[in-house]
Amino acid sequence: MTDDTPAPGARSDGQAFLVGPNLYVRAVELEDAATAPIWRRQPFPAPAEVVEEKLKERLEVDDGDEEMKNQLLIACRRDNDQPVGSVELEMDGWRFGDVSFRIDPLSTEARQREIVAELIGMFVPWLLGERNLMTLGVWDYPDRPEVERQVASLGGRIASHFREMVLVDGRRRDRVFYQFFNPVWLAKLGMPAEPRMGAVEREVRSPARASRRVSSSDRPEGAMVIGEQVYLRAFKPDEGKLVANWAMQDPEVYYPEGRLIFNPHTYGHVHKATAEKELPTAIRFAIVLRETDELIGANGITSINWVHRCAETETEIYRAEHRGAGYGTEAKHLLLEYAFERLGMHMIFSFVGETNPRSAAALRKQGYRDAGYIGWDSFAPGGLCGYWAFDLLASEWRAARDAAADKAEG
Amino acid sequence: MTLGVSTLDNQPLVERAVADLGGRRTSRLREKFLVDGKRRDEHAIQFFNPVWIEKLGSPAECAEEPVEREVRVPASRHCSLAERGQLASAMAAGERIYLRPFASGDGRHVAELSLRETEVVFPEGRWVVNADAVDRYNQMITRADLPDQVGLAIVLRESDELIGVMAVFSIDWVHRTAETASEILRPEYRGGGYGTEAKHLLLEFAFDQLGLHMVYSSVSESNPRSAAALRKQGYRFAGYTAWTSFVASGLCGNWALDMLASEWRDARDRNQRGNA
Numbered sequence: 001m002t003d004d005t006p007a008p009g010a011r012s013d014g015q016a017f018l019v020g021p022n023l024y025v026r027a028v029e030l031e032d033a034a035t036a037p038i039w040r041r042q043p044f045p046a047p048a049e050v051v052e053e054k055l056k057e058r059l060e061v062d063d064g065d066e067e068m069k070n071q072l073l074i075a076c077r078r079d080n081d082q083p084v085g086s087v088e089l090e091m092d093g094w095r096f097g098d099v100s101f102r103i104d105p106l107s108t109e110a111r112q113r114e115i116v117a118e119l120i121g122m123f124v125p126w127l128l129g130e131r132n133l134m135t136l137g138v139w140d141y142p143d144r145p146e147v148e149r150q151v152a153s154l155g156g157r158i159a160s161h162f163r164e165m166v167l168v169d170g171r172r173r174d175r176v177f178y179q180f181f182n183p184v185w186l187a188k189l190g191m192p193a194e195p196r197m198g199a200v201e202r203e204v205r206s207p208a209r210a211s212r213r214v215s216s217s218d219r220p221e222g223a224m225v226i227g228e229q230v231y232l233r234a235f236k237p238d239e240g241k242l243v244a245n246w247a248m249q250d251p252e253v254y255y256p257e258g259r260l261i262f263n264p265h266t267y268g269h270v271h272k273a274t275a276e277k278e279l280p281t282a283i284r285f286a287i288v289l290r291e292t293d294e295l296i297g298a299n300g301i302t303s304i305n306w307v308h309r310c311a312e313t314e315t316e317i318y319r320a321e322h323r324g325a326g327y328g329t330e331a332k333h334l335l336l337e338y339a340f341e342r343l344g345m346h347m348i349f350s351f352v353g354e355t356n357p358r359s360a361a362a363l364r365k366q367g368y369r370d371a372g373y374i375g376w377d378s379f380a381p382g383g384l385c386g387y388w389a390f391d392l393l394a395s396e397w398r399a400a401r402d403a404a405a406d407k408a409e410g
Numbered sequence: 411m412t413l414g415v416s417t418l419d420n421q422p423l424v425e426r427a428v429a430d431l432g433g434r435r436t437s438r439l440r441e442k443f444l445v446d447g448k449r450r451d452e453h454a455i456q457f458f459n460p461v462w463i464e465k466l467g468s469p470a471e472c473a474e475e476p477v478e479r480e481v482r483v484p485a486s487r488h489c490s491l492a493e494r495g496q497l498a499s500a501m502a503a504g505e506r507i508y509l510r511p512f513a514s515g516d517g518r519h520v521a522e523l524s525l526r527e528t529e530v531v532f533p534e535g536r537w538v539v540n541a542d543a544v545d546r547y548n549q550m551i552t553r554a555d556l557p558d559q560v561g562l563a564i565v566l567r568e569s570d571e572l573i574g575v576m577a578v579f580s581i582d583w584v585h586r587t588a589e590t591a592s593e594i595l596r597p598e599y600r601g602g603g604y605g606t607e608a609k610h611l612l613l614e615f616a617f618d619q620l621g622l623h624m625v626y627s628s629v630s631e632s633n634p635r636s637a638a639a640l641r642k643q644g645y646r647f648a649g650y651t652a653w654t655s656f657v658a659s660g661l662c663g664n665w666a667l668d669m670l671a672s673e674w675r676d677a678r679d680r681n682q683r684g685n686a
Contacts, residue, residue: 035498037511043619045501045511045562046552047545053553082494105619106491106503170618170675279556279583306556306583307621341447343584398447 011081017126019078020118025087028072030055032083038104039074039086043307075101075119084115087123096377097127100139105169117146120178124154128182135185135376138178141168156180159195160372160389164347166308172346177389179374192375192386204367206326207400208333220290225334230296230327232285232334234275239286239295240268246318254356256378256385279306285338287317287331296322299335301348309346311339315359324358332366333401340394350390355380360388367400368392411462412653418443419451433457437649437666438474439626444585449623454666456651469652469663481644483603484677485610486685496570501562502611507573507604509562509611511552516563517544519572523595531633533655533662556583562615564594564608573599576608578616578625586623588616600635609643610678617671626668632657637665644677645669 006013012024019025032039033051040051061067073087085103092098101119103112120138127136140147142161151157159179164172181191212226220226222233244264253259274282284300297317304311315332317323339345350368352360364370368390375386417424419438428435436456441449458469489503500508521541530536551559559579563572576592590612594605616622627645629637632655641647645667652663 035494037499037501038494042555044552044557044560045509047512047514047549048499049514050549050552082498104491104494106488106494106497106500108490108492111492167619167621170614170671307619309621342444344444344586 006081009078009080011076012078017130018073018122020122022078023075023084023115023118023122024078025073025075025119025122028055028059028074028086032074035083037106038083039102041086041088041102075103075115085112087119089123091133095134096137097131097133097135098137098139099123099127113144113146116140116144117150120147120150120154124156124180128180132182132184134182136180137374138180140176140178142174142176151178151180154180155183157195158372159374161197162310162347162349162371162389162391163200163369164393165310165349165391166305167346177372177374181376185376189376189384192384193373195373196370196388197372198364198370200369202367202369204365204400204404206329206365207367207404208336208397210401210405211334211337220288220293223288224285225338226290227330227334229290230287230331230334231290232299232331232338233288235268235271235284235286235298237268237272240264240266240271242295243267243298243318250318250320252320252323254353254359256353256355256380280304285331285335287315287327289327296327297331299328299331301335301339301343301345304343304345309344311345311348313339313348313350328362329366332362336366336392336397340397345394347391347393349392351387352390353378353380353387354385360390363390366392367397369396411459413457414651415455415457417453417455418445419453428455431457432460434471435649436651439624439648439666439668440477440646441624441670442585442587442626442668444623454649454651458653462653466653466661469661470650472647472650472665474649475641475647477646479646481673481677482642483606484644484681485614485674486678486681488611488614497567502615503567504607504611506567507608507611508565508567509576509608509615510565512545512548512561512563512575514545516548516572517541520544520575520595527595528597531630531636533630533632533657557581558583560615560620562612564592564604566599566604571596573604574608576612578612578620578622581620581622586621588622588625590616590625590627605639606643609639613643613669613674617674622671624668624670626666629665629667630655631662631665637667640667643669644674646673 012019015024030052033048033055036051059067069091071089073089074083075085075087076083085101088100090098101116103115124136127133156178158176160177162175165175166173214226220231223231225232241264244262244267247262250259271284274280274284281304282302284298286295287297287299288295299315301311301313315328317328339348350363371389371391373386373388376384377386433455435453437454439452442452443450491497491503497503497508499510502509518541521539524539527536548561551557558581559577561577564574564576565572573596574594578588578590581588592605592609594600616625627640648666648668650663650665653661654664655662
C-alpha cells in the first residue's frame with residue numbers, strides 16, 4: 001500500500017461525476033482481475049492471471065480513442081469500495097451510446113435492481129446532458145419497478161422487448177432496451193415514432209415447411225439444408241467477385257447508408273475467416289437455386305450466444321429479379337430450421353432499417369413478432385431514421401410449421 | 411482387445427447388426443444429442459475380441475437403473491451474498507463451502523495433497539502431480555472465449571482452505587452436454603457431505619448458468635464410494651463398460667451415470683417445498 005492509496009471507503013471522495021448516493025463508477029483496473037466473478041460478463045471461472053491478460057489485451061490499444069469507444073467500467077460501493085458489478089459503455093461515434101450492466105450474480109434480485117436503478121440515474125444525465133449524445137440505449141430485464149421508475153423519471157421509454165433472450169438462474173428471461181432522447185434534439189426534431197410491440201398470438205402467413213431429405217445422387221454439392229426451390233451451402237470465398245459485381249448493378253436502395261461497394265477479396269475472406277472457428281459466433285450460408293445451382297443470395301445467424309442460445313438473423317438476395325418471389329422466405333425457413341433444430345437456438349432476433357419496409361414485411365410473414373423500434377439510429381434522406389426490432393421463439397416457429405403441415409395433410 | 415461404438419437410440423437395423431457381430435449395449439446416456447430438434451439417447455456399444463474372451467471370460471454385464479428413482483440428497487438453493495467480503499472470488503456459495511476459479515498457487519496445494527494421499531481409488535493408482543503444470547493447465551483452459559471445460563476449486567467458507575477440485579468438461583455447446591468430475595483432496599473432508607454440497611453447486615452452475623441439458627459421469631469400478639455418492643446426488647446408473655483399465659487383479663471397467671437438468675431441478679424444487 002503506497003501513501004497515495006486511499007483508505008477503504010474514501011476512494012470516491014472528491015469524485016465529481018458518475019457518483020451517486022451509494023455507488024460510484026470508475027475505469028476497470030488490472031487489479032480488478034481478483035474480483036472477476038463479481039463483474040465479468042463471461043459466466044466461466046478464470047484465474048486472476050488470465051483475467052488480467054484479457055484485460056491487457058483489451059486495454060493495450062495503440063489509439064486511446066479505441067478504448068473510449070467501448071469502455072469497461074466498474075461500479076463500486078461508496079462505503080467500502082467493493083465492486084458490485086460492471087458497466088459496458090459502447091459509443092457509436094459521439095452520437096449514439098449503448099449501456100449494459102453485469103451486476104454480481106450472487107447478490108439478490110432486489111439488490112441488483114437497486115444497483116441498476118442508481119446506475120441509470122448516473123449515466124443518463126452524464127451521457128445526454130454532458131457528453132451530448134443524441135440518444136442513449138440501456139439494456140435491462142423487464143418488470144423491475146425501481147428501474148422502470150428511474151427510466152420514467154428521466155424521460156426514457158421501452159424501445160424494444162425481446163422475449164426469453166437470456167438464461168438466468170435456470171430460467172429464460174426477457175430483455176428490454178430502454179431509449180433516452182436528448183431534450184435538445186427532441187425540441188429540434190420532435191419525438192420519434194412510438195415503438196410497436198406485436199402481439200404474441202399472431203397469424204403466420206408464410207410458415208415453414210420441413211426441409212427435404214434427398215438421396216445421395218440427388219444431393220446438391222455442399223448442401224447443408226435443402227428446400228423445394230433453394231438450398232443452403234457454405235459460401236465459397238471466390239464468389240465474392242460475383243457479389244461485388246452484382247452490388248454495383250443493384251438498382252434498389254434499401255439500407256439507410258445507401259448502396260455499398262464491396263471489395264470482392266474482403267467479402268470472400270470474411271466468409272472464410274468465419275468458417276474457420278471451431279465454435280463460431282457467426283454462420284453464413286450461400287442461397288442457391290436448386291434448378292440451376294445459381295447463387296442468388298446469402299443468409300446467416302450472427303452474434304450467436306451459445307450459453308443463452310440466441311442469435312440475430314440476416315438475409316440478402318443479391319439481384320432484384322430474385323426478390324419478391326419467395327426465395328428469401330424459403331431460404332429463411334431453412335436457416336431457421338438449421339438454427340433451431342440443429343444448433344438448438346432458443347430464440348432469434350432481427351433488426352431492419354425503416355428504409356427497408358419490404359424486408360420488415362417479409363419477416364412478419366415468416367412469423368417474426370414486432371419487438372419494438374429504435375429511433376434516430378442512422379442518417380437517411382429525410383434526416384434520421386430508426387430501425388425495427390423483431391423476435392421469434394423456436395417453439396413458435398415449430399408450432400407454426402407443425403400447424404401448417406397438419407393443415408396441408410388434412 | 412475391445413472396441414466401443416457410439417450410436418443413437420431407436421435404430422433397429424443397427425441393433426441387429428450389433429447383435430449379429432456379438433456386441434452388446436453397455437450404456438444409455440439419455441437425451442445426449444440434439445438431432446432435428448429432438449433429444450436422442452446415446453447408446454454405447456462394446457465389442458470384445460474373441461481371443462480375449464476365451465482367455466478372460468466374458469465380462470460382467472450390468473443393467474441400467476430405472477429412470478424413476480429416489481434422490482437421497484437433492485440440491486438446496488445456493489446462498490445469496492449480501493456482503494462479498496472474503497468471498498470476492500466465489501462463483502457459487504453453499505452453507506459450508508464455495509466454488510471459485512483456480513488461483514496461482516493452487517497447483518502447489520494440489521501437488522502436496524497428492525503426495526499425502528493414503529487411499530488408492532483410481533485404477534492407475536496414485537501419481538505425482540506437478541504444481542506448475544497444474545497452474546499452467548488451469549490458466550490454459552480458461553483462455554478460450556467459449557471453453558470446452560470449466561474447473562473450480564472447492565473451498566471451505568470458514569477457513570478459505572482448498573479441500574477439493576471439480577470440473578465440467580467435454581462441454582458440447584450444440585448438444586448442451588458435459589461430463590462432470592470431482593475430487594475431495596483432503597481425506598478428512600470425505601464422507602462429510604462436502605463433496606455433495608460442492609457437486610450440487612457445480613450442477614447448478616452447469617444447468618442454470620450454462621444452460622446444459624444433461625451431464626454424465628464415468629466412475630471406475632475400483633471407486634465404488636464415488637459411484638455411491640453420485641447416485642445419492644441423483645445421477646442415474648446408465649451402464650457399465652468393461653475392460654477399460656488395468657488393475658491389480660487384471661482388468662476393471664467403468665460405470666456410466668447420467669442426469670438430466672430437469673430431474674435435478676425437480677428434485678431440488680421438491681426438496682425446497684419439503685423444507686418450506
